[in-house]
Amino acid sequence: MKKIQHHVDRLFRDLPETEEVIQVKEEIILDLQEKAQDLIIQGKTEEDAINKTIVDFGDIDEIKAELQQTPVQSSHTKKKHTRLNLWFSVWGSGLFIALMWFMNIEYTPNNIWFVYPTFVILWWPLSMYYYWRRQGGGK
Known part of the structure; x- marks a missing residue:
């Protein structure tokens, strides 16, 4: 075989x-x-x-033609999705930080605590940014 x-x-x-x-x-x-x-x-x-x-x-010409087209399309689509994921993470983090800031100012104005979850939340867009760069974004 x-x-x-x-x-x-x-x-x-x-x-x-x-x-x-x-x-x-x-x-x-x-x-x-x-x-x-x-x-x-x-x-x-x-x-x-x-x-x-x-x-x-x-003959496998049709299969080969289809396989030759697929990587280009999937690569372009993947870059598009990583860019979309980056922007989603930036906006999502911004909204969540704004919510934490509002809750801090509204309910406990004498204690500034919203800074602590902000550091944790910022890891999401930061990691998405590095992933986007690794995929060839920004070129």
């Missing part, structure tokens, strides 16, 4: 080794191995079954 794996690896050699490509390759290999096993059960020799399975599989 190594012949099937080598054949599929040859078919996908011009594509980058992304998670999606690896997953599709594994699915194709499993399907081809199952088909070859079925042919062996029907009475064909292992070599004949593998060769027939490979010949019947045919």
